[in-house]
Amino acid sequence: MSRPAIRIANFSAYSGDRPTALAEVLEGDPVDVLIGDYLAEITLAPMALHYRRDPSKGYAETFVEHLRPHLAMIAERGLKVVANAGGFNPAGLADALRADIAACGTDLRVAHVDGDNLLDTLDELRSNGHELEHLDTGRPFSDWGFEPISANAYLGGWGIAAALEAGASIVVTGRVSDASLVAGPSAWWHGWGREDWGRLAGAVTAGHVIECGPHATGANFSGFTQIPGVEHAGYPIAEVAEDGSSVITKHSGAGGAVTVDTVTAQFVYEIQGPRYLNPDVTVHFDSIEIEQAGVDRVRIKPVLGSPPPPTTKVAIFAKIGYQVVQTVFVTAPRVEDKIALLRRQLDAVLDDGIDRLEITPLGVAADNPPNQWAATVPVRVMATASTPEPLSRSKFSEALDSLYCGSIPGYFLDGGAQRVTKPWARVDYWPALLPATVLSHRAVLDDSTAIYIDAPTTTQAPQKLAHPEPASRTVSLDDRRVELGTIAHARSGDKGGNSNIGVWVSNPAAWDWLRSTLTSEEFRQLVPETKELDIVRHEFPHLNAVHFILRGLLGTGGSSNMRVDQVGKAVGEYLLAKHVSVPEHLL
Incomplete structure (x- = not known):
């Protein structure tokens, strides 16, 4: 007998999302699972640097802070919590949560999912013939020439499903695909098999819609002026049915709205095209059909799925130097001439040890400006170097300060902002491909039992779909x-x-x-x-x-x-x- 739809509520779209979100969601409508997305490619870079400085951390510490006040309520309601907040140290995050659970006397079991962190095995992988080819260019990793500080494979949702099946209340992971936070709990709840492609595709689709939190309820939406309560848009809920279809909704009384357009906005966000590649399934996005099914309810009909690709993505980061940024201001008239003079002066004074100097005007001055600020153009000055010395205050910030009496008329910096005093690390990204069969994907329970997740036995090389260009439209008189x-x-x-x-x-x-x-x-x-x-x-x-x-x-x-x-x-x-x-x- 099939179970009712699982209700999965998002409470975090990224590391840094609003700290009240989990409390808001717990005050909202009843759900079965709470999910938090804390990682992104741009989040992993600074987290990797932090982990290298302190290997006892390397996870999203805000997740612990957000969860701590609500542990008793989560236990009382029998809720499940799944989050990829583990970053580079999911085991450390699990231990931190267990300490909080013990301190408040609740009965919650914590498991973690790992196997994504490949940094220590990169040399071995390469010696075994894995080129770690760049996802876009196909170039081998050996061409890059930088020393990696992190390397994390994108895992699927079966480790999460295994941990929930084993009785875990809270599951924390390293780098899993964002949609796996929904696919894993859905597969556990409904008892799906590894090759239930259509059902898995539906869950991944629902996960893609709610992974970015208020994105699905009208935030960051080009039609935001028509969204009620968008000032404090609520967090979405995915009701995933046994056949993989779903309804996207939100907590009643929360701000925002769930419409066909707000859901479509998330469908087309950060995708590769008609085939959405996931470690567990390939989703045929060109099969998606949606309809408004009520107020703040959008139904996603069953979605076509097929086997996943034989490879998974690996996010590799390396420190490649340092950077510094400061904004100066140019006032009309003759803005272009003034910026050109600034460029010549800064090129001359910042030429020693600087790799790149970018001077970017941000906007244009208004014609016949009604006030001074309408005549003002911020100009962003950014410099990079392989070492920090050329970008230190004595070289960069003082160079900008020295132009007050020797440069363009009206030159100034923001008098209410502090000057840049030191550069910060610049981190580059290499998206690699690696056969899924070499990963050691596992769920680790609170008694240290490890459940290993096999790679998919059925895979399919991704299709490169091309759509012919339509004939350009002829402009008409009306x-x-x-x-x-x-x-x-x-x-x-x-x-x-x-x-x-x-x-x-x-x-x-x-x-x-x-x-x-x-x-x-x-x-x-x-x-x-x-x-x-x-x-x-x-x-x-x-x-x-x-x-x-x-x-x-x-x-x-x-x-x-x-x-x-x-x-x-x-x-x-x-x-x-x-x-x-x-x-x-x-x-």
């Missing part, structure tokens, strides 16, 4: 030039050095217009920064969406590129601000 955001939504994010962006329309009648307007060539015209980049374009007609991967827009990854929008979160909004020709009847 068109109006308006911002793209007048008629469409967008959401963008990062995948290593690539930025992805999904654009969709709520009105199905506008779909043909969208797909014929947003061709790859037109995208390059709208976003000149991408003119020299490789663009991969896909269509999702069932979502009325066009999806782009902008290869290399983020350099080699968010932790090391020199863009101000480091991980491409605002690329979608930038695109929506561009003017396009839209037929009058669609407006």
Whole structure:
């Protein structure tokens, strides 16, 4: 007999999410499992440095702080908690939680999942013939030339499922895929098998929607002005049924809304295209069908799944030098001439030992400005070097300070902000591929019993799907030039050095217009920064969406590129601000 749908509530989207979230969720509607997502590629980089300084840590300490006041309530309600807060030390996190549990006298069992940390085995893996090829370029890891400080494989959800089956109340993991936080508990609850591809695909889909917390309830959404209570958007719940279908909802009374558009926004966020690769299953995103099933309830119908790829991703980080950033201000008129002079002066004074100097104006001055700040352009000055000395205060900050009386008219720094006093480490990212068969994925219980998780026995090489470019639309006489955001939504994010962006329309009648307007060539015209980049374009007609991967827009990854929008979160909004020709009847 099948069990009712499992209700899984997110309470953390990343390390640094609001500290009141878990309390809010516990005050909300009844659920079965609480999940917290604490890791991201850009989060792993500083966490790796912290772990090297203090090997007793290396996990998300805020998770312990968030959980500590609520342990008795969690035990009383019989809730399960699953979080990837273990970072580089899930065993240490499990021990810290057990100490808190003992101190408050509750009866909660803690297990951890490990096997993702491969740093100490990299040399052995390479000697055994594993090239750790770059996910995008295919280059062997030996080409990189930097000494790794961390290497973590993306694990699936079966270690989580095994720990829950063995009676664990709290399961903490290292680097599992974000959606595994939902897939693991769903598989445990419903008793799915390793090759229940469709069911697993449905759970991974639901996990992808709720992994970013309030993203699914209207936060960070291009239509935020239409979302009630968005000032304090609540956290989502996934009700995952036995057949893998799900309903995305939220706690009643919490701010925000769950609509087809807020869910679509998360569908197109940080994906590779029509095939979403997970360690346990390949999800066919082009099979997703959704519908509004009530107020704040969006139903995701059963999703097509197929075997996972034979490889898994490994996130490798290395310290490649140091960086420092300071903002100065330039005031109209002749902003371009003033920035050019600044550039010449800084190039001359900061040439010794500096690898790169980036001077980036942020915005433009208003014409006939109504006040001083409308005439002011912040200018970001960023420098990198292989050693910290060229970026020290005596070299970098004092160089900027020395220009007050010898540079452009009106030069100033923020008088209310402290000056940069020392540089910080610059960390680069290498996304590698490794056969899943070499991993030692295991769940470790509170009595030290280890349950080993076998690699998938059935795998399938990922398909590279290409969608033909549509014919560009011909502008007609009844068109109006308006911002793209007048008629469409967008959401963008990062995948290593690539930025992805999904654009969709709520009105199905506008779909043909969208797909014929947003061709790859037109995208390059709208976003000149991408003119020299490789663009991969896909269509999702069932979502009325066009999806782009902008290869290399983020350099080699968010932790090391020199863009101000480091991980491409605002690329979608930038695109929506561009003017396009839209037929009058669609407006």
